[in-house]
Amino acid sequence: MRILVIAYNVDNSATGLVVNSLLKQIWDNSPETTVLCNKYSHADKIPEKVFEIKGNPFQYNRLAKLFLVLTNVDPNSFSWVRKGLRLGKKAVKEKRPDVILTITSAYCFPLLKLGYELSKKHKIPHFIHTVDPIPSHPGWGENYRLRNSIAKLISPYFRTAVGISATNEAMLEYQKKVVGERFINNAFVVSNPCYQDQPVLERPVEPHSFAYLGNIYGKRNPQLLIDAFTEFASRNNKAKLYFVGHFQAGNVSIPETMRDRILITGWTDSPEEYIKKCGVLIDIDADIPGDVFMSSKLINYLSNNRMILCISPKDSPARKLLAGLPESTATCSHNFNEIVSGLNGLISMDFNNQLFAERISIRESFKPASVVSKFIKELSKGV
Numbered sequence: 204m205r206i207l208v209i210a211y212n213v214d215n216s217a218t219g220l221v222v223n224s225l226l227k228q229i230w231d232n233s234p235e236t237t238v239l240c241n242k243y244s245h246a247d248k249i250p251e252k253v254f255e256i257k258g259n260p261f262q263y264n265r266l267a268k269l270f271l272v273l274t275n276v277d278p279n280s281f282s283w284v285r286k287g288l289r290l291g292k293k294a295v296k297e298k299r300p301d302v303i304l305t306i307t308s309a310y311c312f313p314l315l316k317l318g319y320e321l322s323k324k325h326k327i328p329h330f331i332h333t334v335d336p337i338p339s340h341p342g343w344g345e346n347y348r349l350r351n352s353i354a355k356l357i358s359p360y361f362r363t364a365v366g367i368s369a370t371n372e373a374m375l376e377y378q379k380k381v382v383g384e385r386f387i388n389n390a391f392v393v394s395n396p397c398y399q400d401q402p403v404l405e406r407p408v409e410p411h412s413f414a415y416l417g418n419i420y421g422k423r424n425p426q427l428l429i430d431a432f433t434e435f436a437s438r439n440n441k442a443k444l445y446f447v448g449h450f451q452a453g454n455v456s457i458p459e460t461m462r463d464r465i466l467i468t469g470w471t472d473s474p475e476e477y478i479k480k481c482g483v484l485i486d487i488d489a490d491i492p493g494d495v496f497m498s499s500k501l502i503n504y505l506s507n508n509r510m511i512l513c514i515s516p517k518d519s520p521a522r523k524l525l526a527g528l529p530e531s532t533a534t535c536s537h538n539f540n541e542i543v544s545g546l547n548g549l550i551s552m553d554f555n556n557q558l559f560a561e562r563i564s565i566r567e568s569f570k571p572a573s574v575v576s577k578f579i580k581e582l583s584k585g586v
Contacts, residue, residue: 204583205235207291207300207327209318211261211311213243215472217417218308218334221499223247224398225306225578228571232579237298239291239317241283254290258283263310272352280313287317288324295325301586302328302365309335312353315360328365328585332393332578335496336374338381342491343422354381362386365585368393368578371520373495389585393578395499396571402506403478406554410482412443413512413546416474417500420451422489424537428514431542433461439550447477478507483549488515490537497521502569508559510549514542528565531558 206229210222223245229236230249238253261279263271270278294300305318315331322329338353339345361367361382366389369375379387413432419425425446436442446467457465471477478484484504488494497520504511511532515521525532533549535541552558567573 204233204302204579204586205298205300206233206237206579206582207294207298207303207321208236208238208240209287209291209303209305209314209321210238210240211308211314212241213238213245213248215245215470217499219245220398221334221395222306224396224571225575228396228575229579231572232575235298237294237300239287239294254294256283256286256290258286261310261313268346268349271356272346272348275352275355277312277316277356280316283313284317284320287313288320291317291321292324295321295327300327302330302582304330304332304582306332306334307337308333309337309339312337312356315357319360319363322363329363330366330368330582330585331361331364332368333374333378334370334395334499336369336377336381340377340491340494340496342494343489358382358386365389366391366581368581370395370499371495371497371524373520374497377495389581391577391581393581394569394574395497395502396574397502397506397566397569398499398571399475399503399506401475402508403475404508404556405479407482407509408480409441409443410554411439411441411550412445412481413483413485414445414447414477414481415485415487416447416477416504417498418449418451418470419446419487420449422491423452423487424455424490425452425487426455427537427539427542428485428487429455429457429461429465431539431546432465433458434539434543435546435550436461436464442550443481445477445481447471447474478509481509482554483510483512483546486511486513486515486521488513488519488521490516492516492518494519497524505562505569506566508556510552510558512542512545512549514545524565528561530561 307314338350432444448470513534533545535545
C-alpha cells in the first residue's frame with residue numbers, strides 16, 4: 204500500500220519523535236510511503252521519500268486566536284496550505300498514493316486542511332491520527348469561545364475522513380464527541396510507539412536519584428514533587444532530582460538547600476544518559492480530573508528497566524495503563540504525602556531485573572512493529 208503521510212515538523216520534539224518512530228516502521232512495512240511535512244530534521248530522514256514545505260512556524264498568539272474566534276478561520280492556513288497543495292500535487296503525481304494519513308497534534312490545524320484538500324481534489328481516502336486532544340480538555344484553561352471555534356474549524360475534516368484514530372481510548376472518545384460522534388464511522392486506537400532504540404536494562408549509576416524527562420509547562424506543575432523530594436532528600440543525602448527539558452513553570456520555588464540536588468537542565472538529544480544514571484523515572488500529568496492526555500514519555504519509560512513514579516489524577520489514561528504493573532511502578536495523585544510515600548517506596552526496593560518481567564506483554568504491544576502493523580491494517584480497510 205502506498206501511503207502519503209502529512210505531518211508538521213519531524214524533529215526531536217515529543218510529537219516529532221513519535222512521528223519519526225512511526226515513519227521508520229511504516230517505511231519498513233510499506234516502502235513506497237511518502238512524507239509531506241513542514242521540515243524533517245531527524246537523522247532517520249530518507250530524502251527521496253520526503254517533500255518539505257519549509258514554511259514559517261505556525262503562530263497562535265492572542266491576535267491569531269482572536270481572528271480564529273471571530274471568523275472560525277485559521278490565519279496560519281493561507282500561505283502554508285497553498286505551498287502544501289503545490290508540493291502535494293507533485294507528490295501525488297510522482298508517488299500515486301492509495302491513502303492519505305494526516306498525523307496531527309495541538310494547534311496544527313493547517314495539516315488537517317491540507318489533508319482534506321488533497322483528498323478532495325485527488326479523490327484519495329483520508330485518515331486522521333491525532334496525538335493530542337483537539338481542542339485541549341477544558342481543564343487546561345482555554346477560553347470556551349476559542350475551544351468552540353477550534354471545534355467548528357476541525358469538525359468538517361474529521362467528519363469527511365474515512366477513519367480517525369487517537370493514542371488512547373479516552374482521547375478517541377473525547378475527539379468523537381468534539382466533532383460529532385454520529386458522523387464518525389471508523390474510529391480506532393493507535394498507541395504511541397516506543398521510540399527508544401536501545402532500552403536500558405543494567406543497574407542504575409545513582410539508584411537513589413530521580414529523573415523527569417520532558418518539558419514542564421502549562422498545567423503540569425512540579426511544585427508538589429519538589430516539596431515532596433525536599434522532604435525525602437532530608438533523610439537521604441544521596442538523592443538527586445533531575446528535570447531534563449524546557450522548564451516553564453512560573454513561580455516554582457526550590458529551597459536554597461536543594462539547589463545542588465534539584466537540577467534543571469535543558470533538553471538533551473541523549474536522554475538515555477539520565478535513564479542509565481537514575482533509579483526512578485517520573486511522569487507528571489496535569490492535575491485535571493477527566494483529562495484524556497497521556498504523555499509519550501511514559502511509553503518510552505516502560506521499555507527501560509527502571510522504576511516509574513506517575514503523578515496523575517485517579518481516572519487518567521496513565522493510571523489505567525499502569526494498573527497492571529504493581530511491582531515496577533507506583534501511581535499517586537497530586538498530593539504531598541502520596542508523592543513522599545511513592546518516592547520512599549520505589550527507592551526502598553533493591554534493583555532486580557525480575558521486577559520488570561510484568562512488562563513483557565505491554566512492551567511488546569508498544570513496539571513500533573506492533574503499533575504500525577495494526578495501523579496499516581486499519582488503513583487498508585479504507586482503500
